[in-house]
Amino acid sequence: MPSPLLHPPVRSAGAGLQRRHLLAAGLAAAPWFPSAAADPERLRIGYQKSSTLMIFLKSRGLLEKALAPLQVHVQWHEFNSGLPLLEALNVGAIDVSADVADAVPPFALAAGARLTYYAIETPSPQAQAIVVRKGSPLTSVAQLKGQKVAFAxxxxxxYLLLEALAQQGLSIKDIEPAYLSPADARAAFENGSVGAWVILDPFLAAVQRQSGARILQDGAKLSSYRHFYLAATPYAQRRADVLGVLYAQLQAAGDWIKKNPSQAAEWHAPVIGLDTATVEAANQRRSYRVQAVDAEALAEQQRIADAFSQAQIIPRRVQVSESPVWRPDTAR
Known part of the structure; x- marks a missing residue:
């Protein structure tokens, strides 16, 4: 029976059409998906190496213990990036996703995905920034005009770059975009192949500490940078009880990390291949405060979707309000 905690679900396009839309937007699909067979006694979680809270729960077996009374078995599936993760979620290959950056859901929704928002982390605007090399002559975003800028x-x-440019009366057409992965972008940044790099933590903290990169503009007053947690809509409708347990565990994990920054960094640094000091610096800029999805967060999702559709980066306009939202009985 559908959960009364969900708004009406968004309509879904066919799986083939969804794949074509994603590819038309220049996005790589996942190379593999786990089994798509539905099982009410199984929770399949998709995560990335940057999914701090989910990895914390996984490393300690906390979710398995919390779900034992419901007789639900947890399976973990790692992905390289957010878009393939959400595509897997849409086709029923996983049931819930760990956090993805705020710009990712609009791409999936533009492809017709049926996704339910079930939690957010509160804003961390300073955990993303436009950076230049230590000796760069660039001192303002306006000076990016005509420059080659790296970003994913x-x-x-x-989205941060679009907003920063717009604030200066510029658009993406005024720069030379270099669409690069973090690893490739850092190499291009350090060898001078690009004039600036737009990046998120922990890569931001790493390039600051290791290369002396200078922040030209962070997300303050431009992009809130919330992390969103999503579920496959059929699963959210069927197992609202499981989402409730997961939500509570994510809140507890976030609380522990903020209260124990040094211990958290020591634990997570080997997972993502960075030194402890860099991870701790990145964690200081991220809120890790998990709460229910609110109107303000959804409104910013709409602004992001509109910015991408107006820039012709996604193939159609997205109406975020059509997507279901799971709401816990109580939230901090």
Whole structure:
């Protein structure tokens, strides 16, 4: 029976059409998906190496213990980026996703995905920034005109760049975009192949500490940079009880990390291949405060979707309000 905690679900296009839409937007699909067979006694979680709270729960077996009374078995599936993760979620290959950056859901929704928002992390605007090399002559966003700028297409960094340029009366057409992964972008940044790099933590903290990169503009007053947690809509309708347990565990994990920054960094640094000090610096800028999805967060999702559709980065306008939202009985 559908949960009364859900708004009406968004309509879904066919799976083939969804794949074509994603590819038309220049996005790589996941190379594999786990089994798509539905099982009410199984919770399949998709996550990335940057999914701090989910990895914390996984490393300690906390979710398995919390779900034992419901006789639900947890399965973990790692993805390289957010878009393939949400595509897997849409086709029923996983049931819930760990956090993805705020710019990712609009891409999936533009492809017709049926996704339910079930939690957010409160804003962390300073955990993303436009950076230049230590000796760069660039001192303002306006000076990016005509420059080659590296960033990941469709990421939160992409939206931050659009907003920063717009504030200066510029658009993406006024720069030379270099769509690069973080690893490739850092190499291009350090060898001078690009004039600036738009990046998120922990890569931001790493390039600051290790290369002396200078922040030209962070997300303050431009992009809130919330992290969104999503579920496959059929699963959210069927197992609202499981989402309730997961939500509570994510809140507890976030609380622990903020109260124990040094211990959290020591634990997470080996997972993502960075030194402890860099991870701790990144964690200081991220809120890790999990709460229910609110109107303000959805309104910003709409602004992001509109910015991408107006820039012809996604193939059609997205109406975020059509997507279901799971709401817990109580939230901090």
């Amino acid at each position: 297409k469709g990421a939160g960094a992409h």
